[in-house]
Amino acid sequence: MEERTPNVKRQISPAFKVSSVAILTAITAVFTLVVRIPIAPTRGYINLGDVAIYFTAFTLGPITAMIAGALGTGLADIIGGYPQWSIISFFIHGIQGFAVGAVMRGAIGLTEQQTKLSRVRILIAGLLGTSIMVLLYYLAGAAMSGFGPALAEIPGNIIQNVVGVVGGLLLTRAIYRAYPPVRDFYW
Amino acid sequence: MQMTLFQQGNSIFHRFDPRAKILLLLFFLVYIFLPFGLIVHGTVLLLLIIASAVSTDWRDMFSPIIAIWPILILIALLTPPFYREDPIGITIELLLRFTSISYLFTLFFKTTEMSMIILTLRWFRLPYNAALVITMALRFIPYLGGVYHQIQDAHKLRMGSAEKINRFYQKIRSLIPVLTSVMIYAIKTIPELSMSLEHRGFGIPRKTSRLRVYKSLKNGHKLFTHMGISVIIAVIFILTPSIFN
Structure with missing residues (x-):
């Protein structure tokens, strides 16, 4: 594979952008729908949708993470029988994906040595992503169902995000090793 | 699914x-x-x-x-x-x-119907690319869901009866190789899908055909009536x- 050099702006075709967003949207929805761990009391389950969102933010950048996170979780809520959460999930996971991707932007190196993700940035990205999701779900939940149930949702959301950050990081590292061309997918 | x-x-x-x-x-x-x-x-x-x-x-x-x-x-x-x-x-x-x-x-x-929702969003000026992303994602969700189950079954078979996973953390741990395989499978389809789109003329500035459309003349009175209602x-x-x- 041709080794890329940093700070060289690459041309990514519109078809590639559309395809990557569509596939990562589908993956986010599948991870949200297929793996459900019944912990969070109000949403009924925690899911691995956040693993897909963090992976997308780490690997494909903030724009892909924003759209895939928003659409993937929104569609999963519609398909999975929780349509009342779809609009909320759309906005919250979109903001979360963009924020995590924006923090990680530039931290994704281009050579094998550089691809080792900065631990500080990962920590900041994880904290930011978790704060955004927990806070916004709390506010949305409070508006829809009151402060009590919204508070009860917080532990589940924190667990889901911690699983998302750790899982997303493990997945990113595993895929960088198993399929190196993925480094060229960042835009 | x-x-x-x-x-x-x-x-x-x-x-x-x-x-x-x-x-x-x-x-x-x-x-x-x-x-x-x-x-x-x-x-x-x-x-x-x-x-x-x-x-x-x-x-x-x-x-x-x-x-x-x-x-x-x-x-x-x-x-x-x-x-x-x-x-x-x-x-x-x-x-x-x-x-x-x-x-x-x-x-x-x-x-x-989901297709009607997308058509409606297009009518409300949702960009073509956004509608395309939603349509393609809806096409790939059941496909990748099926792939996930196939890979999960393959991993279960490899583990054998002696190593059957019963504990919660083992189940979580066993998910990582499955998720990695599914993700690689999905990621690999991106270049193929983008080439398919390009071969079908995506990005060329010309009017595209549509399978379903709102016929403004035929359904005009219906829309007017329903909006009025x-x-x-x-x-x-x-x-x-x-x-x-």
């Missing part, structure tokens, strides 16, 4: 124009949050339950409540300690609000609270 909540039917809600329906959905979404009192919100919920029964199988009438009963119990238990004035009234209001929102969305998605419904609901107060 079931891909949609949509249930085939011929009710008035199925036949109602999706463009008017989406505006009514937004109207009621705002309406449910307005402080009109318990009687008005209770009436709205009752109407939504009746609409749910009329639109699809009456046995599915309470399916939204079955899906959300844990949160309803939480609202009932956890809301009163947060309010000193009229805790019971506020609890009932929140219960009505959340149940109404659930019914509203379920009714909309049960009576509107929607406005009348909205006006009735806005004026109703003043009768009770």
Whole structure:
């Protein structure tokens, strides 16, 4: 594979952008729908949708993470029988994906040595992503169902995000090793 | 994998124009949050339950409540300690609000095909690329869901009977190789999919064909009528609270 050099702006075709967003949207929805761990009391389950969102933010950048996170979780809520959460999930996971991707932007190196993700940035990205999701779900939940149930949702959301950050990081590292061309997918 | 909540039917809600329906959905979404009192919100919920029964199988009438009963119990238990004035009234209001929102969305998605929703969003000026992404994602969700189950089964077979996973953490651990395989499989399809799109002329500045369109001349009167009905419904609901107060 041709080794890329940093700070060289690459041309990514519109078809590639559309395809990557569509596939990562589908993956986010599948991870949200297929793996459900019944912990969070109000949403009924925690899911691995956040693993897909963090992976997308780490690997494909903030724009892909924003759209895939928003659409993937929104569609999963519609398909999975929780349509009342779809609009909320759309906005919250979109903001979360963009924020995590924006923090990680530039931290994704281009050579094998550089691809080792900065631990500080990962920590900041994880904290930011978790704060955004927990806070916004709390506010949305409070508006829809009151402060009590919204508070009860917080532990589940924190667990889901911690699983998302750790899982997303493990997945990113595993895929960088198993399929190196993925480094060229960042835009 | 079931891909949609949509249930085939011929009710008035199925036949109602999706463009008017989406505006009514937004109207009621705002309406449910307005402080009109318990009687008005209770009436709205009752109407939504009746609409749910009329639109699809009456046995599915309470399916939204079955899906959300844990949160309803939480609202009932956890809301009163947060309010000193009229805790019971506020609890009932929140219960009505959340149940109404659930019914509203379920009714909309049960009576509107996903393709019609995308077509409607296009009519409301959703960009072509965004509609394309949603359509392709909907095409790939069941496919990648199937791939996930195939890979999971393959991993289970490799583990053998002696290493059957029973514990919770082992189950979580066993997910990582499955998720990695699924992700690589999905990622690898991106270049192929983008090449397919390019070969089909994506990005070329020309008018594309459409499988389904809103025929403005044929359905013009229908849209006008349904929009008119929607406005009348909205006006009735806005004026109703003043009768009770």
